[in-house]
Amino acid sequence: MAEHRIEWVGTPNYTPGRAGRKPIAIVNHITAGYYPGALTWMQNPAAKVSSHYLVLQNGRILQLVKDEDTAWANGIVNRPNWPLYDGTNPNRYTLSIEHENISGGGLTEAQYQATLWLHKRLIKRWDIPINRDTIIGHDKLDTVDRPNDPGPNFPWDRLFTDLQRWRGGGQVAEPWKVKLVEQAQKEGLISEYHNPDDPASKWFVLAVALNLLKKIKS
Numbered sequence: 001m002a003e004h005r006i007e008w009v010g011t012p013n014y015t016p017g018r019a020g021r022k023p024i025a026i027v028n029h030i031t032a033g034y035y036p037g038a039l040t041w042m043q044n045p046a047a048k049v050s051s052h053y054l055v056l057q058n059g060r061i062l063q064l065v066k067d068e069d070t071a072w073a074n075g076i077v078n079r080p081n082w083p084l085y086d087g088t089n090p091n092r093y094t095l096s097i098e099h100e101n102i103s104g105g106g107l108t109e110a111q112y113q114a115t116l117w118l119h120k121r122l123i124k125r126w127d128i129p130i131n132r133d134t135i136i137g138h139d140k141l142d143t144v145d146r147p148n149d150p151g152p153n154f155p156w157d158r159l160f161t162d163l164q165r166w167r168g169g170g171q172v173a174e175p176w177k178v179k180l181v182e183q184a185q186k187e188g189l190i191s192e193y194h195n196p197d198d199p200a201s202k203w204f205v206l207a208v209a210l211n212l213l214k215k216i217k218s
């Protein structure tokens with residue numbers, strides 16, 4: 001397993017602070033251009049764009065904006081398809097990761113390992129749940145002009161499998177158990193992914209029961 005580290009590069013394109021918000025989700029992007037152009041563009045004040053991180057095809061992780069500050073990553077929200085979007089600027093409550101490639105491309109193995117490592121670090125630091133509402137693509141914020149950001153070749157299934165395995169302490173639940181959890185999530189009984197083999201505490205059982213009650217009553 002390769003050693004990963006974050007290289008600070010910086011950019012003038014950001015807003016200090018987050019207007020009192022904290023990151024609740026990670027937004028994945030594809031640069032649609034190669035390094036170093038992809039980086040110098042995000043460092044050019046005229047571009048008025050940036051992201052917190054840029055993961056290169058060779059596995060290097062560059063940081064342009066501090067997690068505590070607001071990157072200019074998600075442009076204009078256009079017919080969003082993101083349940084956690086609250087009508088305010090999503091840059092305020094998301095962390096953004098750009099991946100070096102042309103539009104529609106996938107990730108190299110080195111790049112995948114680097115972004116997996118970075119996801120784990122951000123999930124741990126900001127207490128971000130692992131599910132498809134909290135780890136998303138730019139396409140969810142702009143379904144009109146960004147349908148391919150990060151695009152169909154982004155390794156979502158592999159990323160979620162690896163993150164859930166990591167969260168579950170290396171244990172991988174059988175597919176039928178995972179399916180049950182996903183079904184319960186879809187039905188609104190639970191709000192995020194849970195390792196199916198985790199023991200259920202009293203509060204959790206009660207929360208599920210109350211969610212069910214709410215569904216029956218409505």
Ligand SMILES: [Zn+2]
Nearest residue numbers: 029030138149
């Ligand atoms: Zn994007």
